[in-house]
Amino acid sequence: MHWAEAEARKLTKRKEKEHIIATAITPSGPIHLGNMREMLTAEAIYRSLKKLSESCELIFIADNWDPLRRVYPYLDTSYEKWVGMPLSEIPCPCGKHSNYGEHWLQPFLDSIDRLGVQPIIYRAQNLYLEGFYTEAIKTSLEKKDQIRTTIEAISQRKLPANWIPLNIRCEQCKRLTLTSIVDEDIKYPLISYKCKCGFEGKADLRKPGVGKLPWRIEWPARWKLFGVTFEACGKDLAAAGGAWQTGEAIAQEVFNYSPPNNLTYEFIYLKGRGPMHSSTGIAILPSELLNILSPVELRFLFMKQHPNKHLEFDPLFGVLDLVDEWDRWEGSFFSGKKSRSGMKDLSEIYELSQPHELPESKPINVSYRHLVIVTQLADDFSSVRSILERSGFIPKGVDDAQLALLKRRAQLVRNWVKHFAPSNIKFELKKEIPNLDLSEDEKKFLSKLFERIGYADWSAEVLHSCIYEAIKEANIQPQIAFRSIYKIFLDTERGPRVGYFLASLSKDFVKERIRKATKV
Ligand SMILES: [Zn+2]
Ligand SMILES: [Zn+2]
CATH class of the missing domain: 1.10.10 (Arc Repressor Mutant, subunit A)
Known part of the structure; x- marks a missing residue:
């Protein structure tokens, strides 16, 4: 059984009226291939649930109300002044988007659209400003001691004495990261706070946008408010003492909600560089990949193996191998095979790799x-x-x-x-014969080759045989023979596989070039 169907079947045991499959990203920097894994994992499970006739929705939350944490290496130093502000309140770096969060979000949304992924999209800024979290903020403050005990026990981390489960947004400097409460005895709905910018004031917690729940509390609050039944989670957050574990406890103890099912996914590594992370610059963007792979092949990369498997992406020869592998799967799918050695869940993976409908006939796949x-x-x-x-x-x-x-x-x-x-x-075919200094042996080989190809069928295999026969007759080393061919066509000593290369040129062109080379 394919992993997505296995997860979907587990979900049916929850006996829910409707399943909400959640995904989320903080658009603080380039949204890379690793983030795509979460999205496609969730979407595959969503599709599998639909196939099982379960009622379900796929939602995507862009956490653009999160503050800018620091000036990342890909930002101008002028961004120093925006640190601590919500991402949606910061200007976009290129001037073409409505704000900083949208600058990173939009290319990602364009990519998932091309991949056929169509979630319901929510932006945290709107959720906060529309009061979506206001009740959860009230509940969290009422149960702040319980939340503190839970987080400290599970994460093994001591919270500051004046900690509260809310980051208040300063009324003056608009930052979420510089405030602290003045009086530990909180009289809901007003909290006195002071800010490192010098401002002191009272926050009215009934007002939307007054602050933001810290991540460990916002996550379970969101599960409850959206009715989330499944969310995939990166292995960092799933670690012991991490946000998933505290989230599960807080969901039950504070929000009286049964936590969603979870699937932990592995990071994606860029071959030879390490795990992808936008803040380190080790990242490849889905939009860059959709420039060299079609949507089916990119989906296939994620569908063919379980999300908990380490995935090392190689944008060089790995891309060629991936497409070769896809072509083999497609060939097997259309030949009606249910499986083939080394190909488990053939038809499920083939179907889940399609952004939209299945093709009616097998596409012509030239490698x-x-x-x-x-x-x-x-x-x-x-x-x-x-x-x-x-x-x-x-x-x-x-x-x-x-x-x-x-x-x-x-x-x-x-x-x-x-x-x-x-x-x-990379190579470039020379339109005219280069200035050459061919040895007598090379000329002899090329003359023999010229004789042989005159009546030969024009295919890579036949040309390959012609070359080997000419090598034998001329009695020279194969590498010298190949080199002479590359020299006269490309003016280099190396080149592509020679049979395929010559077969791709016209017979007249090849004959004319060899004739000229041997007569020089
Ligand atoms: Zn922009
Ligand atoms: Zn301030």
């Missing part, structure tokens, strides 16, 4: 590895198409829908070559 060669030889898609037709990679007369998919894939490969490919796989 990324081959398109890496072809797109570097062709200036536009019509040339890509001619090369693929000529070398037998696609049949002639492919329909428009299939061609559109292939065109998109060719563009994704071009983007990958431009932004991620290591320099040793």
Whole structure:
């Protein structure tokens, strides 16, 4: 059984009228691939619940009422003056968004839309300013001693003597992080507080937006207020003594709410760099990936393995391997196989990887590895198409829908070559023969090759055989032979797999180039 269905089946045992599957992100910086794991994990479970005919909703809370904690490395030093202010009250760094939170949120929302994820979106700023949390703030203050005891016992952390379960927002400087209460004896609804900016005043807790619940209390309050029945949680928060554990206790003891089911997900690592984290700059954004992978392949990355599995993402050759793997799954799915060795839950994973409907027929999948060669030889898609037709990679007369998919894939490969490919796989076909100094052995090999390819079928396999026969006849080392081919076409000593490379060029062009090279 696929992991999403297993979680959905566990949820049905709660006997709820409706399931609320929650996800949340604090948009304080670039929202990266690791954050996407939470979203796609939740969405897969939501889809599985719907398949089991359960009533359910997927919600996403953008915590844009959280304060800016510090000037992150990706921010201008001028942001110093905004530290402590809610993210929604800070200007956007580029000037194109309504505020700082939206600046990071919008690209993420665009990406999930392309991935077919459509949650109901809430912004914490609106929730606070509309009074959504006002009652929970009252309850928390009434039970502040109990909350303190619970947090201190579970987290093994002593809270300050004047701690209360609310961060009051200073009326003067508007910061959430600089205030403390003056009198420990709180007379609801008014609390006297002082701020490090020098202001002293009284906060009226009945007024919306007067402050913000600290994270360990806001989380369980939110479960209760939205009726959350499932939320995935990163392994840092799920650790012993962490916010999930205190949240469970506070949900029951303070808000009289049965905590949601949980699934802990692992971080995503960027190969050779470490866990992705926006504050360290080790991050890759979903929007960057959707520039080199189609939405199905990006979803597949997350659907094919359990969220508690360590995932190391390699934007270099790992991308090529991922797409090869996807193509094999797609081939197996359309061949009607229920499973294949090493492929568990084949049809479930195939379906969950689709952003929308299942395709009616199998898309033509020319491998990324081959398109890496072809797109570097062709200036536009019509040339890509001619090369693929000529070398037998696609049949002639492919329909428009299939061609559109292939065109998109060719563009994704071009983007990958431009932004991620290591320099040793980039090449440029020389329109004219380079100035060369070929040895007699090289010329001999090329002459033999010229004779052989004259009547050969134009395919990578046949050309590969021709090359090996010519090597034998000329009695030279294979690497010298390959080098002579790269030299005359690319003016380099290395290049792509030579059979595929030559098959991608026209026969006349190849013959003419070899003829010129051997006559020089
Ligand atoms: Zn912006
Ligand atoms: Zn202040």
